[in-house]
C-alpha cells in the first residue's frame with residue numbers, strides 16, 4: 001500500500017532540521033561548543049599519557065611527571081563535567097525542536113483541507129502526530145545525546161591522531177570500512193530479529209495470561225496439562241528465538257571487535273615503523289593507540305543505536321512530509337458579525353457520490369442549543385461536519401452570521417468530534433494547542449470548568465504528566481473532557497458537539513454531559529445527541545431521517561406531538 005500522506009526526502013528533512021538549528025543559532029553553537037569541549041577533555045589524557053611516556057623514557061625528574069599526572073586528573077574532572085553539561089544541552093535543544101515540530105504538525109494538520117484528509121485517511125495523520133512524535137521524543141531523551149557525544153569524540157580523536165602524525169590518523173581510519181561492513185551486515189537483520197523476539201515473547205505472555213484468566217474453565221475441563229504444554233512450547237520458542245537473537249548480536253559485536261583489532265593493529269604497526277624510522281616518538285604512538293582505544297565504546301554505541309536513529313529519522317521524514325503539504329488557511333481577519341449558525345438548502349454526497357443530505361435547512365440562533373437526533377445513518381454527523389466547515393456542501397451554504405464557515409477564522413467554530421485524539425506530550429501542552437499563550441491558571445480553570453481538574457491533578461506528574469501515545473493512558477471519557485477543556489480555552493462563539501457515545505446512565509455519561517453543558521454555556525451550539533437526555537436538555541430538537549429534517553421543536557412539544565421523536569423518546573425511556 002502506498003503511503004497516503006507524503007514522506008519528505010532526505011534532503012528536505014535535513015533542510016528542515018538545518019533551518020530549525022539555524023533559528024536557534026546561539027543555543028546550537030553553545031551546545032556544539034560544550035560537546036566539543038567534552039570531547040576535547042577526553043582526548044587530552046591520551047595526549048598527556050603520550051607525553052608521560054616520552055618523559056619517562058628521557059629520564060625526566062619526578063616533578064615533570066607530576067605535572068602531566070595533574071593535567072590528566074584535571075582533564076578527567078573537566079571532561080566529566082563537560083560531558084554532563086553537553087548531554088543536558090543536547091537533550092534540551094532536542095526537546096525544544098521536538099516541541100516546535102509538534103506545534104507545526106498540529107498547525108498544519110488542522111489546516112489540511114478535509115477532502116485531502118478524507119482521501120489520505122485520518123489514521124495515518126494521527127499515527128504521525130502520535131506515534132512518530134513519540135518515537136522522536138524517545139530518541140531525544142534516550143539515545144541521541146549519547147550518539148552525538150560519541151560522534152564528536154570520534155571525529156575529534158581521528159583529527160587528534162592525524163595531528164600527531166597523518167599516517168597514524170590514516171592507520172586508525174583503516175578500521176572505518178570494517179565498521180561500515182559490520183553495520184551493513186547488522187542493519188537488515190536487526191529489525192526482523194528483534195521483531196520476531198517481541199512477537200514470541202508476546203505470544204508466551206498472552207498464553208500465560210489467558211490461562212490465568214480462564215483458570216476456572218481450565219480446571220473444569222481438566223485442561224491443565226494441555227495448557228501447560230502449550231505454555232511450555234511457547235516458552236521454548238521464545239527462549240530459542242531469544243538465544244538466536246543473542247547469538248546474532250554477539251556476532252555483530254564480533255564484527256565490531258574485528259574492526260577494533262584491525263584499527264589498533266594498524267596504528268601500532270604504523271607507529272612501530274615510524275618510530276624505527278625516527279619520525280615519531282614512542283609517546284606519540286602511545287597517545288595515538290590510546291586515542292584509538294578510547295573510541296571502542298563510543299563507536300560500539302554509535303553502531304548499536306544506529307538502527308534506532310534511522311527509525312527516528314524515518315519518523316522525522318514522515319512529519320516533515322506533513323509540514324510540506326498545501327494547507328487551506330482561513331482568513332483570520334473576517335470575524336462574523338453575528339453568532340447564529342445556519343445550514344441553507346444544503347445537499348451533500350461523499351466523494352461526489354449520491355447525496356446523503358438533501359436540501360437541509362437548519363438554523364441555530366445565537367446562544368441557542370440545538371440537539372440533532374435521528375437513527376444511525378440519518379446524516380447527523382455529516383450535517384455537523386458541514387456546519388463546522390470540515391466538509392463543503394455540494395449545494396447550499398453553511399454560515400455563521402451570514403459568512404461561509406470556511407471563510408471564518410479557525411477560532412469561530414469548534415468541533416468536538418467522535419475521534420478525540422490526545423497528542424503525545426505533557427497534558428498542559430495538549431490543552432495549549434487550543435490557546436498557546438494560556439497561563440497555568442487558565443489551563444487549571446478550563447479543566448475545572450469541565451470537571452477534569454481533580455483527576456488531572458492526581459496524575460503522576462499533575463498537569464505535566466506525559467499523555468498520549470507512549471505516555472500515561474487516559475480513558476475515552478477523560479480524552480473527551482480534555483477536548484471540552486480545549487473548547488473552553490479556545491472560547492469560540494459556536495460549538496459543534498458530536499461526542500462518542502457513552503453508555504447511557506453511566507457515571508461517565510453523566511460527567512460528560514455536565515462537562516459538555518459547562519463548555520457550551522453562552523455559546524451557539526449544535527449537539528449531535530447520542531443519548532436523548534442531551535436532547536431533552538437542549539433548547540430545541542431537530543430530528544433527521546434519511547438525510548432530511550423531519551421534525552423540529554422543543555422536547556416537550558415534540559413528545560406531545562406524538563411523531564417520530566415521541567417514538568424515539570418512548571423507545572429510549574423504555575430502555576433506560
Ligand SMILES: Nc1ncnc2c1ncn2[C@@H]1O[C@H](COP(=O)(O)OP(=O)(O)OP(=O)(O)O)[C@@H](O)[C@H]1O
Nearest residue numbers: 118350351356374375376377378379380381382383
Ligand atoms: N466518510 C464517508 N464516506 C462515505 N459515506 C459516508 C461517510 N460517512 C458517512 N457516510 C454515509 O452517510 C450517511 C450519513 O452518515 P452519518 O454518519 O452522517 O449519519 P449519523 O446520523 O451521524 O449516524 P450515526 O448516529 O451512526 O453516527 C450514511 O449512509 C453513511 O453510510
